[in-house]
Amino acid sequence: MNPYETLPPKAFWRRAVAENSMYDVSGLWNPKFKLSPKMPVSTYGSCFAQHIGRALQARGFNWLRTETAPFGMSDANRLAYNYDVFSSRTGNIYTTSLLLQWLQWAFGIKPVPEEIWEKGGRFYDPFRPRVEPDGFASVEELRASQQQTLKSFRESVTQADVFVFTLGLTERWLNSGKGYEYPMCPGTVAGEFDEAVHQFDNMIFSEVQKNLYAALKIMREQNEKLRVILTVSPVPLTATNSGKHVLVATMQSKSVLRAVAGQTADSRWYVDYFPSYEIINSPVFRGNFFEPNQRNVAKHGVNFVMDSFFRDLNARFGRKEDAPAPAAAKPAAAPAGKKSKDEVCEEELLEAFAAGGRK
Amino acid sequence: MKLCIIGNSHVGALRTAWTSGLSDDFPGITITCFAQRGQGIAEMVVAEGRLLPANPYMKRTVEFTSGGLSEVVVAAYDAFLLYGLHEHGQETGDTWYSSAVRAAALKDKVTGQGNHALLVKLRGLTDKPVWVAHDPLPALDPSGLVAADYDAELAEMQRLYYDPLQARLVPQPAETMVAGRATKLAFSKDSQPLAVGDDRDGRHHGADEIQHMNTAYGEIWLRAFLPGLAAPA
Numbered sequence: 364m365n366p367y368e369t370l371p372p373k374a375f376w377r378r379a380v381a382e383n384s385m386y387d388v389s390g391l392w393n394p395k396f397k398l399s400p401k402m403p404v405s406t407y408g409s410c411f412a413q414h415i416g417r418a419l420q421a422r423g424f425n426w427l428r429t430e431t432a433p434f435g436m437s438d439a440n441r442l443a444y445n446y447d448v449f450s451s452r453t454g455n456i457y458t459t460s461l462l463l464q465w466l467q468w469a470f471g472i473k474p475v476p477e478e479i480w481e482k483g484g485r486f487y488d489p490f491r492p493r494v495e496p497d498g499f500a501s502v503e504e505l506r507a508s509q510q511q512t513l514k515s516f517r518e519s520v521t522q523a524d525v526f527v528f529t530l531g532l533t534e535r536w537l538n539s540g541k542g543y544e545y546p547m548c549p550g551t552v553a554g555e556f557d558e559a560v561h562q563f564d565n566m567i568f569s570e571v572q573k574n575l576y577a578a579l580k581i582m583r584e585q586n587e588k589l590r591v592i593l594t595v596s597p598v599p600l601t602a603t604n605s606g607k608h609v610l611v612a613t614m615q616s617k618s619v620l621r622a623v624a625g626q627t628a629d630s631r632w633y634v635d636y637f638p639s640y641e642i643i644n645s646p647v648f649r650g651n652f653f654e655p656n657q658r659n660v661a662k663h664g665v666n667f668v669m670d671s672f673f674r675d676l677n678a679r680f681g682r683k684e685d686a687p688a689p690a691a692a693k694p695a696a697a698p699a700g701k702k703s704k705d706e707v708c709e710e711e712l713l714e715a716f717a718a719g720g721r722k
Numbered sequence: 723m724k725l726c727i728i729g730n731s732h733v734g735a736l737r738t739a740w741t742s743g744l745s746d747d748f749p750g751i752t753i754t755c756f757a758q759r760g761q762g763i764a765e766m767v768v769a770e771g772r773l774l775p776a777n778p779y780m781k782r783t784v785e786f787t788s789g790g791l792s793e794v795v796v797a798a799y800d801a802f803l804l805y806g807l808h809e810h811g812q813e814t815g816d817t818w819y820s821s822a823v824r825a826a827a828l829k830d831k832v833t834g835q836g837n838h839a840l841l842v843k844l845r846g847l848t849d850k851p852v853w854v855a856h857d858p859l860p861a862l863d864p865s866g867l868v869a870a871d872y873d874a875e876l877a878e879m880q881r882l883y884y885d886p887l888q889a890r891l892v893p894q895p896a897e898t899m900v901a902g903r904a905t906k907l908a909f910s911k912d913s914q915p916l917a918v919g920d921d922r923d924g925r926h927h928g929a930d931e932i933q934h935m936n937t938a939y940g941e942i943w944l945r946a947f948l949p950g951l952a953a954p955a
Contacts, residue, residue: 433819434811435831444823495822504820511818 385648386667392675395628395635396590402524403427405450409457409531410708411596411639411660413448416527418669426450427523430515445494448707450523451515452508454491455709457532459574459623460544460566464490466581469517475509476543480554487553489545493709498553521586529639530575530620531596532710533566534604534612547709548604563604565616571623579627579634591634593624597643599658601710602717617644639668723751723951726794728766728773728840729805732857733757734916735940736805737787744941748948756794758783759916764807764836768843771796786919801851801951802844803892807836810856812870812903828875832883845887853947854884855892858939861910861932864900872902895946898939909939 372378373390380388398404405427406416420426432446445452456462467473480487485498486505491512499505520526536548539562548563550556566574582589595617603612621640628636643652643664650657652664660668727733737755745753756773757763758780765776773794775781785792810831819827832838837854844852873893880891898905910927913934917923927934 430817431813431815433817433823433827434813435809435834436823436827437830437834440826440830444826495820497822500821507818508820515817 380647385651388647389671390675390678391638391641391671394637394676394679395632396525397680398424398525398676400424403522404525404527405429405519405523406527406529407449407453407456407462407519408527408529408594409455409596409598410710411531411598412455412527412529412594413707414665414669415529415594415672416447416449418665418672422673427519429518429522430512442707443496445491445707450519452491452494452512453516454494455531455546455707456528457546457710458535458544458566459530459571459578460535461546462528463574463578463581464544465516466520466578469513469520470581470585472581475513476538476541478538479505480549482553489549489554492547492552492554493707517585520582520589523586523589525590525592526582527592527594529594529596530571530624531598532600533571533616533619534600535564535566537562537564552709565605566619568619568622571619572626575623575627579631583633589633591631592637593628593634594637595620595624595640597640597652598660601658601714637672639672642668642671723801724799725751725753725801725803725951726799727753727755727757727803727805728763728794729755729757729803730761730763730807730836730857731757731759731916731934732806733787734914735858735935735937736944737916737940738914738937739940739944742937742941744944747945751948751951754789754791754799755787756784756791757787757916757918759918761807761836764839766794766840766843768846769793771847773843773847783918787916796844796848796850799850801853802848803853803855803947804837804840804844804889805855806857807840808832808838808854808856809835810859812872812875814868814870814903828878828882832879838883841884841887841889845889849888852887852889853892854889855943855947856894857933858909858935859894859899859903859905861907861935862900862904863907864904867901867904870902872899892947895942898935898942905935905939909935912936913939 367374379390400423403425404416404419406412406419416426427450428447430446430451432441432444436444436446441447445454449456453465456465464473468475476489478489479502480489480492482498485500486502487498488494488505488509494508494512499508536545537543538545539560545561548556549561579591582591599613600609600616603609605612607615617640624636628634642648643660652660652667654661727736733755734757737757740753745751762776762780763784765780766773767776773796775784775792781792837856841852841854876891876893884891894905898909900906910931910933913927913931913936915922915925915927915934
C-alpha cells in the first residue's frame with residue numbers, strides 16, 4: 364500500500380486528462396468557500412477580470428458595483444466611461460503593487476499624488492488615463508472623480524463578502540522620484556514620457572508576493588469577513604520592455620504571478636485560487652480558446668472558463684435554489700468566435716507603438 | 723383640432739379618460755390613438771406621407787386602438803402627441819459624475835428612447851406641431867424619496883434635443899408627482915392594460931403595479947395638456 368493507490372482519478376494525468384475530451388476535463392477547482400447568489404462580490408484586476416463580474420451577474424450572483432452609471436446611460440457609454448467594468452472606476456489594476464497603491468490611497472494610508480496630465484485643454488488622471496475617453500473638463504472635475512472612485516473602491520472592499528482579483532502583469536512603470544506606480548507607461552495612453560522620471564521595473568516573485576500580502580492585510584483589516592479569490596490572466600503581454608522576446612517575457616511574468624497566487628492561496632485559508640490561467644493556457648486545450656492572434660481570448664474561451672467556475676462551485680456546494688442555471692443566463696458579451704467588444708483594455712494600446720503601427 | 727396620439731400602453735389611461743366623458747369638455751378637439759403595448763410601435767415604418775405598422779400584430783393593435791385605421795396618414799391631423807416610449811428617471815444616490823458623463827447620459831436618455839426614434843420619423847414627414855411625453859414616473863411610496871430636479875432636466879432635454887426637432891416635451895402634471903421622481907400611489911390603483919382587442923382588455927393590473935396609471939391620471943394629464951394644444955409646439 365502506498366499513497367498513490369488511494370488517490371482519486373483527478374490525481375492521475377491519464378484518467379483525468381489523457382482519456383478525456385478536452386471539453387470533459389473538469390474538477391480543476393475545488394473551491395475553499397461557498398459563494399452564494401446573495402453574497403456581494405467585488406471584482407478588479409487586468410483585462411480578463413472584466414469577464415468575471417459580468418459572468419457573475421449573468422448567472423444571478425451579486426456583482427457588487429459601488430460606482431454606478433447615471434440613470435439611462437447606454438451600455439456603449441457605460442463601457443466608454445468605465446462603468447460596470449469593475450466594481451468601481453479604477454480602470455485596470457494589472458499588478459499587485461497597483462492594488463496595494465489603490466488600497467493605500469482609499470484607506471488614507473498614503474495620499475493620492477498631485478500629478479495630473481493635460482492635453483488640449485483636457486485633463487487626464489495618470490492613474491486612470493482612459494477612465495473618461497476625452498479626459499476631464501477641469502482639474503477640479505478630475506479631483507472630484509478621483510475622490511468618488513476612492514470612496515467607491517473603499518466601499519467595494521468593506522461591503523464585499525468576496526474580492527476577486529486577477530493578476531495580470533509583473534512589468535510596471537514607476538515615478539522614480541516619488542515612488543508611485545502608473546498603470547500604463549506615461550506617453551502611451553496619455554501624458555509624456557520622461558526618461559529621467561519614468562522608470563521601468565519588472566517585479567520578481569518576492570516583490571509581487573510582498574505587495575499582495577500587504578494588500579491582503581489592508582483588506583482584511585478593513586473587512587475581517589472578506590474572502591479573496593485570485594486568478595491569473597491568461598492573456599499574454601501586448602508588449603514587453605524587459606528586453607526579452609515578448610513570448611519569453613510573457614511566460615516569465617505569468618509564471619511568477621501563477622506561483623505567487625498559488626502560494627498565497629495555499630498559505631491563507633481565506634484566499635482561494637481559480638485556475639482560469641490553466642484552462643486557457645494548458646496544452647491540453649491546444650490553444651483553442653485563443654483568437655488567431657494567439658493573444659485575445661475568444662468568447663467561447665471566456666464562457667468555458669466561467670462555466671468551469673460555476674460548475675466547480677456547484678459541484679462543491681450545490682446550486683442555490685435562487686441562482687439561475689447557467690443555461691438560462693444571458694450571454695455576457697459578443698457572439699462566439701469574436702473577441703468581446705465590451706472589454707476595456709488599456710494595455711492593448713501598446714500595440715500601436717509597434718514598428719509599422721497597429722495592423 | 724385633430725390630434726393624433728401615438729404611443730405605448732400608457733396611452734390607455736388617456737384614451738379611457740377621453741372616451742369616459744372628457745371629450746365633452748373639449749368639443750373642438752378630436753383624438754385618434756395609435757397604440758401598442760410594449761415599445762414596438764416605435765418601429766413604425768415611414769412611407770410617403772404615412773406611418774405604417776411594422777408587422778401584423780402592430781397592424782391589429784393599431785386598427786383596434788384607432789377605431790379601424792391601419793396607418794397614420796399625417797395629412798389627416800393637425801398635431802401629434804408621442805406619448806410614452808420614454809422611461810424617465812434620475813439617479814438616487816450621491817455619486818459624483820463628471821460633466822462629460824452627465825452629458826452622455828442625458829443624450830442617451832433622450833436619443834435612446836422609442837419616442838425619439840418616432841419623432842425623427844415623423845419629422846421626416848411633417849412640420850406640424852409635435853408634443854412628446856415620457857411614461858408616467860413609477861408610483862412609489864413617497865417616504866424616503868430624495869427629491870430630483872425634474873424641471874431642470876426636462877428643460878435641458880428640451881434645449882438640447884427637442885428644440886432642434888421643433889418638438890415640445892410635455893412634463894408630467896405636478897399634482898400627480900412626488901419629489902420629481904415618482905407618481906403618487908393613488909394613480910396606479912385600478913390601472914388597466916391598454917385595450918387592444920385581446921383577452922387582457924378590461925382586466926386590472928395587480929395591486930403591486932407601479933408603472934401604469936389609471937383613468938384619473940389620464941384625465942389630469944389631458945386636462946393639463948389640451949388647453950395648450952393651440953400654442954405652437
